[in-house]
Each structure stands twice: as C-alpha cells, then as structure tokens.
Amino acid sequence: MFHKSNCLIAQSGGPTVAINASLAGIIEEALNSPQIDTIYGALNGILGVLDEKLINLSNTFSKDKEALDLLKNTPSMYLGSCRYKLPEAGDADSDYLEIFKIFQKYNIKYFFYIGGNDSMDTVSKLSKYAKKINFDISIIGIPKTIDNDLRHIDHTPGYGSAAKYISTSILEIAHDAYIYDIQSVIIVEIMGRNAGWLTAASALARNEYNTAPHLIYLPELPFSTEQFITDVQKELSTRKQVIVAVSEGIKDSTGEYISAKSGQVDQFGHVMLSGTGKYLENLVKEKIACKVRSIELNVLQRCATHISSLTDINESCMLGKTSVPLALEGCSGRMVLLRRESNSPYTVSYDSVSIDEIANKEKYVPVDWISESKNDITEEFMEYMRPLIQGEPKQSYKNGLPSYLSVNHLIHDSNQA
Amino acid sequence: MFHKSNCLIAQSGGPTVAINASLAGIIEEALNSPQIDTIYGALNGILGVLDEKLINLSNTFSKDKEALDLLKNTPSMYLGSCRYKLPEAGDADSDYLEIFKIFQKYNIKYFFYIGGNDSMDTVSKLSKYAKKINFDISIIGIPKTIDNDLRHIDHTPGYGSAAKYISTSILEIAHDAYIYDIQSVIIVEIMGRNAGWLTAASALARNEYNTAPHLIYLPELPFSTEQFITDVQKELSTRKQVIVAVSEGIKDSTGEYISAKSGQVDQFGHVMLSGTGKYLENLVKEKIACKVRSIELNVLQRCATHISSLTDINESCMLGKTSVPLALEGCSGRMVLLRRESNSPYTVSYDSVSIDEIANKEKYVPVDWISESKNDITEEFMEYMRPLIQGEPKQSYKNGLPSYLSVNHLIHDSNQA
Incomplete structure (x- = not known):
C-alpha cells in the first residue's frame, strides 16, 4: 500500500x-x-x-x-x-x-x-x-x-524586489532634491556589508530626465575619502544637486569599514558607529560646506x-x-x-x-561591472x-x-x- | 470687447x-x-x-x-x-x-x-x-x-498621502520585527518639528493582528526620558517586540529638543545633533540593554x-x-x-x-486627542x-x-x- x-x-x-x-x-x-x-x-x-x-x-x-x-x-x-x-x-x-x-x-x-x-x-x-x-x-x-550574494544562482529571490524599492526611492528622492535652486549633496546609504548588488540597483532610477545617482560606491573596491570629496566637487561643478548611492559596507584600503572610522561618542560617552552615510555627510559638511543630507533606507528595503x-x-x-x-x-x-x-x-x-x-560562500559584484572611474557601474x-x-x-x-x-x-x- | x-x-x-x-x-x-x-x-x-x-x-x-x-x-x-x-x-x-x-x-x-x-x-x-x-x-x-499644521482647514493636502506612507511603513516594519523570538525595541522617527499629526498617523498601521506602534510620542506634550524608559520596560513585560513612533520634534519640560541633548561629537570634533531616534536608541541600549534599532523615515514620507x-x-x-x-x-x-x-x-x-x-499660524494636535497615558492617541x-x-x-x-x-x-x- x-x-x-x-x-x-x-x-x-x-x-x-x-x-x-x-x-x-x-x-x-x-x-x-x-x-x-x-x-x-x-x-x-x-x-x-x-x-x-x-x-x-x-x-x-x-x-x-x-x-x-x-x-x-x-x-x-x-x-x-x-x-x-x-x-x-x-x-x-x-x-x-x-x-x-x-x-x-x-x-x-x-x-x-x-x-x-x-x-x-x-x-x-x-x-x-x-x-x-x-x-x-x-x-x-x-x-x-x-543581498544577491549566493553562488550558482543567476540572482537570489528577494533581490529584485529590494532593487525595485531602492531604485523607486532614489527616483523619488531625486524629485525631492531637484526642487531647490541651490547646491546640495544627498547621500543614500544602502544595505550590503560585503557585496554591492543592492547599491548598484540605485542606477535603475536613471531615466530620460533623471541622471541620479551621480556617484555609486560599492564595497568591492577600497573607498578613499579624499577621492570621494574630489568626485563630489567635480559633480558639483556641473550640476546643482549631487545624489550619491553608497553601500553601508564600504571599507578603506586597509579593509576598515568607513562606518567604524567615525569615532563618534554618544550621550553616554560610548564610542558609537554612525552609519556610513552619516559619516560621509559630516565629511562633506566639513570639506565642501554645502547643504548636505544623508538618508539610510534601513529595513524598508527588505520588507x-x-x-x-x-x-x-x-x-x-x-x-x-x-x-x-x-x-x-x-x-x-x-x-x-x-x-x-x-x-x-x-x-x-x-x-x-x-x-x-x-x-558559507559569497558572490561579489564582478569588478569589471564597476566603471573605470570606480564611482559608477557598467551598462552590462x-x-x-x-x-x-x-x-x-x-x-x-x-x-x-x-x-x-x-x-x-x-x-x-x-x-x- | x-x-x-x-x-x-x-x-x-x-x-x-x-x-x-x-x-x-x-x-x-x-x-x-x-x-x-x-x-x-x-x-x-x-x-x-x-x-x-x-x-x-x-x-x-x-x-x-x-x-x-x-x-x-x-x-x-x-x-x-x-x-x-x-x-x-x-x-x-x-x-x-x-x-x-x-x-x-x-x-x-x-x-x-x-x-x-x-x-x-x-x-x-x-x-x-x-x-x-x-x-x-x-x-x-x-x-x-x-505637516497638517494650517488653521481653518480640516486637513492639508499632502497630509493624507504622507500618513499612508508612514502607516504602511510601520506595518511593514512590524512584519520585519515580529520574526525573531527575542526582545527588541524599534524606534521610528517621524517628521514634525512642532505638530504631531504625522507621528500620530503611525497608529493607522494597527489592524486585527498588528498592535504596533505600541508607544507614540507627539511634540505637543513634554517628553520625559525617564518616563519613556519606564513605558518601554512596561511594554517589554507583555510582548517581545516594542515598536515606538516618535516625532522628531519632541522636547523636554524646559522646551529643549531631545535631539539637541545628544551632545555627540562627529569625526571632526564638532558637536552634532543626532536624530531624535538615534538618541533614544542609545538611551535604550544604555538603560535596558536589549536589541534596539532606530529608523528615520526621512524625506520619503513627503515624496x-x-x-x-x-x-x-x-x-x-x-x-x-x-x-x-x-x-x-x-x-x-x-x-x-x-x-x-x-x-x-x-x-x-x-x-x-x-x-x-x-x-504664520500653526495648528497643533488637540491635547484631548492624546491618551491619558501620554504615549498614545485617542479613537477620536x-x-x-x-x-x-x-x-x-x-x-x-x-x-x-x-x-x-x-x-x-x-x-x-x-x-x-
């Protein structure tokens, strides 16, 4: 039976x-x-x-x-x-x-x-x-x-929806930013400790009128704060609003997380890790002194x-x-x-x-899918x-x-x- | 003619x-x-x-x-x-x-x-x-x-859509929070420097299964950090996940913004105003020591x-x-x-x-629309x-x-x- x-x-x-x-x-x-x-x-x-x-x-x-x-x-x-x-x-x-x-x-x-x-x-x-x-x-x-970081699968379930949320949000943030006739920098922090798949999805927001994000930084390449400021200044010389998409997991050339460099102290005197976006916001405020805002998409990108x-x-x-x-x-x-x-x-x-x-294996963004300027992604x-x-x-x-x-x-x- | x-x-x-x-x-x-x-x-x-x-x-x-x-x-x-x-x-x-x-x-x-x-x-x-x-x-x-803070009009254009975004986000954040069988506190910071209309909209997320947000703090009443910790502890005694909706503009009894109390120092040694949510996150970490996260809905609530x-x-x-x-x-x-x-x-x-x-006139939430516990709103x-x-x-x-x-x-x- x-x-x-x-x-x-x-x-x-x-x-x-x-x-x-x-x-x-x-x-x-x-x-x-x-x-x-x-x-x-x-x-x-x-x-x-x-x-x-x-x-x-x-x-x-x-x-x-x-x-x-x-x-x-x-x-x-x-x-x-x-x-x-x-x-x-x-x-x-x-x-x-x-x-x-x-x-x-x-x-x-x-x-x-x-x-x-x-x-x-x-x-x-x-x-x-x-x-x-x-x-x-x-x-x-x-x-x-x-995170789309599993091997042997073209892409992981959940990635496409997160990518849609991220790119939609970037497009709406761009509409929000374009309204003022003043120089401003908007930094959007996106999830991904080691792989930049989600941050790259921000580029899907570009369309026939929207060029944002203007700079994209993935954790697959070492991040230089000096180069970042140079990149932002260059963008500000051609447009009023510069929108930056940055992975929470960017690290410097020694492998240290940028978010770990902040050394901020909270109200109890404890060293606190600010977000990567907040760190870069303070950096732009200090080095460029234009209007700047950071936005952390946080858990909504996954729910x-x-x-x-x-x-x-x-x-x-x-x-x-x-x-x-x-x-x-x-x-x-x-x-x-x-x-x-x-x-x-x-x-x-x-x-x-x-x-x-x-x-226990991770899949990273192929380096040849990152543009030569290291601050954008390729058409592929x-x-x-x-x-x-x-x-x-x-x-x-x-x-x-x-x-x-x-x-x-x-x-x-x-x-x- | x-x-x-x-x-x-x-x-x-x-x-x-x-x-x-x-x-x-x-x-x-x-x-x-x-x-x-x-x-x-x-x-x-x-x-x-x-x-x-x-x-x-x-x-x-x-x-x-x-x-x-x-x-x-x-x-x-x-x-x-x-x-x-x-x-x-x-x-x-x-x-x-x-x-x-x-x-x-x-x-x-x-x-x-x-x-x-x-x-x-x-x-x-x-x-x-x-x-x-x-x-x-x-x-x-x-x-x-x-902000819904204009007088002589029942509600302002733009408020309903922001309320819909906020309540939808709170509902999705609740789904995100409920999955782990551990104690956690999630603090959602919502726009509104002086009026609590937007923060109150978080309550629309409640339905036949979702009781979040469990605590709501509007800027119309003075905010006590001691009472806040007591409120959170009380909630944690009856449920695993406590979701808090808080207005960016809450002030203490002297009228000072809570976000101004942080006294955080950024990477350049400048005193920095953290968000209200971040301040409360650090407070919960210090006083209750459970898992805690703060989320700032930021400009997406208006775009x-x-x-x-x-x-x-x-x-x-x-x-x-x-x-x-x-x-x-x-x-x-x-x-x-x-x-x-x-x-x-x-x-x-x-x-x-x-x-x-x-x-040049502002409309605030009527105090009798705030619950007696001062951490919720009324059915009206x-x-x-x-x-x-x-x-x-x-x-x-x-x-x-x-x-x-x-x-x-x-x-x-x-x-x-």
Missing part, C-alpha cells in the same frame, strides 16, 4: 519581500502531491524544530486559496526566523538528536528550509547527519536573500512589499514549487536554483545544485538588473493600507486574548 | 506628494476658462518671478491630457520650490517693484501660489501690496503641507508618490480647481480650503478664507485620520519603476545637451 508522509517547512535569516512566495509555492505544490499528507511549518526557523513549535499549514491553506495568494504578497517571514548556526555534528550531537526526534515524531520525510547563506549551512549539516544515521528524509534548501517586483515574486514561488518534486524523488542536501536562459526576452530555467557548492550590469524589477503584483488594500496575511501566531503579546 | 489676461502659478515650501495635483487642478480649470489666455509657471517659487524664470504651461499641457494626469501623480514640485520670505513692503520695496514689473510685463491678472505657512505669508504680503498700489490682480493661496492616497490627490486637485473661479471673480488675498461635512460617509466641501487667518483622532488615506491612484510603471512626469526643466546639469 502507498505510504503517506508529512513535510515540514521553515524560514530563516533576514527578511525579504519574496520569501513567503517560496513558502506559498511549496504549500501549493505539496497540497497537490498525493505522497504528502500533512504540511507542517516550524516557527522561528530551526529553533522551532528544536522547541517543537510546529503549526499545521494544511489546515490553514488547503481550503483557502485566497490566503495562499495573500501569503505570496506578505512581507518578511510568515513562519518567523532565527539566526542560529548549528554546531558541527561531531562536536555536539544534542541539537541533531532533538531535531531528528521531532522529524520522527511527526513522520517528516521532506524538510524544506528557505533561507540565505547560513540557512544553507543548516541544510548541509542536517542532510549529512541524516545520511550518517541512515534516516530517510529529503532536505532541500530554497534560496532567498536581498516594503507594497512596491515588490512581480518577476521576483513569481520566480520565488516557482523555486518553492520546484523543490517539492525534487524532495519527492528522494534528493537531499540540494538547493534549488534558477538560470538565466536569455535576456531578451528574459527567460529562466530551474534546476538544483549540491548544497556544498553554496553554503544594468542589463543584468533590468529584467529583475519588472512587473507589479496585484496589491489589495484594506482600510487604505496594503492587505497582508495575519502573522498573529508570531506575536508574543500577553495582553492579547 | 472681452479682454483676456494671463495667469501665473508657482509652488513653494517643502515637497508633498499632492502638490502637483493642485497644480494640475489649476491648469485644467484655467485651460477651460475663456477669460484666461496663457498659463505661466514660475520656477522655484517667488524667486522664479523675481528672476523672470517663467515657463509656458499652456503649451505643455493644453494638448496633452496624459501629461496632466501624470502631473497629478508626480512627486514634489513640478515647478520647483524656494524658501524665501519676502521682506515687509514698508522696509524694502525692491522685491515688490520687481515682482509687479513681471506681473505687468506678462499681463498677469491671476496669481496662484501653492504652499504652506510661509507661502501664505507671501500671498498676504503681495495681495496687500497690490491693493496699496491699486494693481488689478487676484492672488490666491492653495494650501499644502504634509513617496508610489503609495499616495487617492482621497488626498483628488482633494488637492479640487482645491486647485476651486481657486480659479475665485480668482476670476476678483477675489484676492484668500486661501482655498476644505471642510469635513461628514465622516461616514466621508464628504468635504470647498470654500475660502482670508489669508490673514492663515499666514483615529476617526479623524482614517478617511484621509483611503484609495489608491492608478499608478503607471515604465521599465519597472513608477512613471512620473519629467522635471528636466528643474535640473541644472551642464553635462546635458
């Missing part, structure tokens, strides 16, 4: 706008798979497995197609997240014993882990441990990260679902869907990925790769990014605000009934 | 998302008015009149209905802005002589000035001067300000057209339209306004008021705000970004052809 098993899904790492689309893709596909009985979700990533905080997703979504559509366009992790690195299995087995006890208890034969670099490390360790103890389970990683990319949402959903037949075939320790087949028309294909090719880079921000999901509104799926199960509020 | 005259429009003060809808309303109405020949726009507010930087808006918009629609949904000032206060006419007449020379030269019989408090001061001074020198011109003010309120855009357009027949009737030194006739269904009526009732305040964020303008996209009207005429770029 045909034996049914259950599947478990969890999400991990930092938020993106598209990570719930991957979750929705898995749920949709699993609901249609006769080999899968109950779909469980673990709350707060692998910690939710360790703590047995499991919820029944079949109950929530099997009869509510509308909720599944809403899930695709709900920001951040519906299942919550964690930042927890599993110890090496050889060092301490207790986490592994606990996790596999839960797998056994809930008859989990398929485990899907949606996350970034660190999450793929978890997939790698768990799949190796399963093999070692001869436990019959398929463990599949589904990528996500706004602003109301301006997400349909291409990103659809691809993220497809990656989720792709992972299910892979697991059903008995594959384990693999991550699903997408390849760009063509740029015009833009098409991608889906495949998978051994998790060990992915975990623009062509790479353009397809990723195309299209807008249909956004429903309720009481004037975007309508998202309730995450009440994540909110620990002892005041609530 | 019927004598045709020309009209002139200018925009001034800080940007809003709705100020171009008022401009579009005036243009639309003026194009249909047989008494009006050419519609001119002055670039950079009253400075554009002084410098004779006039553009012909009839040429641009009379045959392009699509451009007029695009104008309604283009952020910031299409005509640019200025921060220029006219001297008292008695003190120095040179500005006035120059301005009225231009009015004469271009046969301007109707002057429309769209702006906030300071701009209404300009309307007041110019209309008085016209009367004094017996110059036949109608000068009408059209209000705008995200994020991609998430504007249709109610706001439509009302702003109607205020523009309303100003034209008023001018044609020969009224001068008046500001158009709207009154709320009913809250359910929400309806408004349009009228006008003498400019002297408006200029919620009922006031809710209708203002309703509806979404149809947003067109081009290459994956919101499509806005070119402001090439504002961009001083000597590199451009």
